[in-house]
Amino acid sequence: MAILPSEGVSFEVDVPVVIIGAGACGLTAALAAHDAGAEVLVLERDDNPRGSTSLSAGLVPAAGTALQKAAGIEDSADLFAADLVAKTHGHTPHDMALRAAETSGPMIDWLMETHGIEFELVTGFLYPGHSRMRMHGPRSRTGADLEQALLAAVSSAGIDVMTGASVEDLIADADGRVRGLRFRRPDGQLETVGCQALVLACCGFAGDAQMVRRYIPEIADAECCGHMSNTGDAVKWGLALGAAVADMGAYQGHGSVAHPHSLPLTWAVITLGGVLFNMEGHRFSNEMRGYSEHGAEVAAQPGHVAWDVYDLRGHDAASGFYDYREIAKLGAIRKAETIEELAAATGLPAEALARAFGEIEQSARTGTPDRFGRRFTPDQLLRPPYHAVKVNGALFHTQGGLVIDRDARVLRPDGQPLPNIMAGGGAARGVSGDSNYGYLSGNGLLAATTFGRLAGLSAARLAAKA
Numbered sequence: 001m002a003i004l005p006s007e008g009v010s011f012e013v014d015v016p017v018v019i020i021g022a023g024a025c026g027l028t029a030a031l032a033a034h035d036a037g038a039e040v041l042v043l044e045r046d047d048n049p050r051g052s053t054s055l056s057a058g059l060v061p062a063a064g065t066a067l068q069k070a071a072g073i074e075d076s077a078d079l080f081a082a083d084l085v086a087k088t089h090g091h092t093p094h095d096m097a098l099r100a101a102e103t104s105g106p107m108i109d110w111l112m113e114t115h116g117i118e119f120e121l122v123t124g125f126l127y128p129g130h131s132r133m134r135m136h137g138p139r140s141r142t143g144a145d146l147e148q149a150l151l152a153a154v155s156s157a158g159i160d161v162m163t164g165a166s167v168e169d170l171i172a173d174a175d176g177r178v179r180g181l182r183f184r185r186p187d188g189q190l191e192t193v194g195c196q197a198l199v200l201a202c203c204g205f206a207g208d209a210q211m212v213r214r215y216i217p218e219i220a221d222a223e224c225c226g227h228m229s230n231t232g233d234a235v236k237w238g239l240a241l242g243a244a245v246a247d248m249g250a251y252q253g254h255g256s257v258a259h260p261h262s263l264p265l266t267w268a269v270i271t272l273g274g275v276l277f278n279m280e281g282h283r284f285s286n287e288m289r290g291y292s293e294h295g296a297e298v299a300a301q302p303g304h305v306a307w308d309v310y311d312l313r314g315h316d317a318a319s320g321f322y323d324y325r326e327i328a329k330l331g332a333i334r335k336a337e338t339i340e341e342l343a344a345a346t347g348l349p350a351e352a353l354a355r356a357f358g359e360i361e362q363s364a365r366t367g368t369p370d371r372f373g374r375r376f377t378p379d380q381l382l383r384p385p386y387h388a389v390k391v392n393g394a395l396f397h398t399q400g401g402l403v404i405d406r407d408a409r410v411l412r413p414d415g416q417p418l419p420n421i422m423a424g425g426g427a428a429r430g431v432s433g434d435s436n437y438g439y440l441s442g443n444g445l446l447a448a449t450t451f452g453r454l455a456g457l458s459a460a461r462l463a464a465k466a
Contacts, residue, residue: 001169001237002170003169003237006179009192012193013193014194015194016195016196017033017197017459018041018042020181020198020200022163023053023054023425023448024143024146025426025427025447026425027042027151027153028452029424031150031456032453033199033463036460038464041160042154043165043181045202046163046229047186049161051229052203052230052448053445054143055226057141058141058147059441059445060135060136061104062108062446063079063132065105065121066109067136071121073121073133073134077105079131081094082131083131084440087290088437089437091433091434092431095406099454100451103453103454104450116153116156117146118138120138125268127267127441127442128288128441129441141322141323143445164185166183167182168181169181171192175419177418179194180192181195196463197422197460199422200402200424201423202230203234204232204251204397204401205231206398211235212224212395215248216249219395222295222296222392222393222395223393223394225257225396230397234427235402238401238421241418242413243412244403244411245400245402246429247400247429248398250399251295251439252396252397252436252439253293253394253396253439255293255306255391256269256270256308256391257393259391265391266324268314269317272314273313273382274287274308274314275287277352278307279302280348281349281350281352283356285297286373289437290437292437295395299393299394304392304393305390305391307346307388308388309342309382309386309388310387311384311385312385327389332389333387334346334387335387335388338384341386345388360381364377364381399429399430400430401426401427403428404422407458408422408452408455409421410422420459422454422455424450425444430443
């Protein structure tokens with residue numbers, strides 16, 4: 001992963017806008033640049049584009065969409081931005097949170113109206129930290145279907161996507177202007193392509209164990225359920241070109257990944273009264289803090305696992321998710337009519353379970369928070385049949401990266417933009433603060449799609465001026 005000097009280099013082909021990465025960020029950027037009149041080439045390392053997008057639930061939070069209005073949900077960019085900043089305890093800059101929030105609704109409407117991508121608004125439960133129901137995704141609730149929908153839209157637009165093209169080096173002037181790049185084909189052959197603007201949409205560094213241990217050691221020993229091609233290329237190139245990075249300790253963890261099946265169990269079961277028990281039968285946290293911070297919490301428990309216990313309400317809500325249906329097919333869900341049966345099914349101590357259930361009931365009856373600060377209402381008390389899934393804590397993707405401005409241009413430490421490089425998604429600093437606690441549900445795809453679209457528009461403008 002080098003920066004090669006441009007002097008004396010001639011390129012085999014020139015394309016105004018080149019995008020590295022064919023996940024949600026890169027494909028959204030490609031559609032935006034194309035709509036703005038630019039010729040675009042997308043280079044993707046994998047033979048079949050998947051990335052972090054395909055591993056997600058495919059849900060994009062957005063405010064003020066046509067779908068929200070049709071459902072009678074009043075939302076606003078200001079409210080959404082406030083939720084984003086509050087989740088990070090004020091760490092995320094308000095202007096960047098507002099930029100993501102105010103462009104999110106128009107972005108969803110544009111993908112639906114202009115490119116025929118189908119979204120549904122998720123209703124029935126509210127994700128922790130969100131003041132409104134604003135999750136938009138495919139009916140299947142799978143990122144794989146969102147990825148395929150974006151690929152279909154890109155294909156319909158006539159945009160070239162070259163797969164099996166692993167970008168090795170950028171070719172740049174001394175002032176940081178990228179003139180092109182060199183990529184390797186599966187047979188080992190190296191090819192070059194020149195460009196006037198470059199979009200880095202190759203996600204973060206969850207697949208680089210050394211970078212994870214350097215920047216986020218707390219999660220370094222947990223399972224990585226992210227895309228292993230996320231090897232920090234954008235950050236490495238950016239640093240070599242003199243770019244600034246920020247919030248490198250930010251990441252999306254997940255404290256509810258079915259073990260050993262490596263499939264995420266939706267946090268919807270928690271929002272509907274579910275709780276986590278470690279192998280000693282003890283609760284160990286306020287589960288409503290969110291699933292990201294629980295990645296490290298669960299990984300720190302005895303055996304690095306826990307049991308997610310919920311009831312039929314959680315089961316019914318989760319059944320709309322593809323991953324949950326797969327978890328059920330694999331026989332990972334245990335059911336029980338009594339606490340004693342639950343203990344037998346999970347191997348957890350019955351006395352400890354009974355004591356924990358009693359504490360929850362006491363909290364609900366008195367209206368006071370429990371010892372972890374979680375509040376339960378009487379209608380949130382779990383009722384038989386109980387459901388339980390063994391889970392572990394995992395790292396999904398990183399949220400720190402290259403510092404960008406409101407138009408997704410990559411910045412130097414002095415705040416000045418590099419001449420012609422844009423970034424979004426996991427390649428760029430997101431809106432999730434500086435640690436795991438700042439990840440608001442959907443932040444990964446929010447940063448991918450909103451800043452991806454802005455990156456594509458900026459790239460088209462710069463290419464037109466070149």
